[in-house]
Amino acid sequence: MPQENEDRVLESLKLDHESFKHLTTVSTGSILILAAFLEKLLKAPELKWLIPLTFFALIVAAYTSVVQMFQISHAGVLAVHGTGDRRRRKFPLVALLSCGCFFLGMLSLSIFVTWNFYRSA
Numbered sequence: 001m002p003q004e005n006e007d008r009v010l011e012s013l014k015l016d017h018e019s020f021k022h023l024t025t026v027s028t029g030s031i032l033i034l035a036a037f038l039e040k041l042l043k044a045p046e047l048k049w050l051i052p053l054t055f056f057a058l059i060v061a062a063y064t065s066v067v068q069m070f071q072i073s074h075a076g077v078l079a080v081h082g083t084g085d086r087r088r089r090k091f092p093l094v095a096l097l098s099c100g101c102f103f104l105g106m107l108s109l110s111i112f113v114t115w116n117f118y119r120s121a
Contacts, residue, residue, distance in 0.1 A: 027062040057105030064098035
């Protein structure tokens with residue numbers, strides 16, 4: 001693999017890794033926000049079915065993001081040795097699950113918070 005292509009692949013992998021690191025941070029932070037809303041702000045929340053959906057979706061997003069970061073880390077080693085292409089094809093499923101669960105969790109959290117703040121105001 002020419003040096004320029006290798007540098008591009010490694011830089012791409014670094015950016016992917018950073019993206020999933022941030023996704024993990026935001027997912028776990030959102031779980032804490034949900035806990036704070038439930039404990040301190042809301043006395044009798046409505047749409048309670050969104051609580052386990054949000055929690056589950058964000059837990060799955062955080063877990064799959066960590067899995068994705070490990071896969072990216074190993075792909076960097078494989079890319080340097082010229083065997084990264086075969087391994088890279090496995091990423092989309094975990095990445096899509098992570099991003100999809102994050103989107104679902106944030107959407108359900110937003111609906112839950114907006115609905116309950118609107119109803120309590």
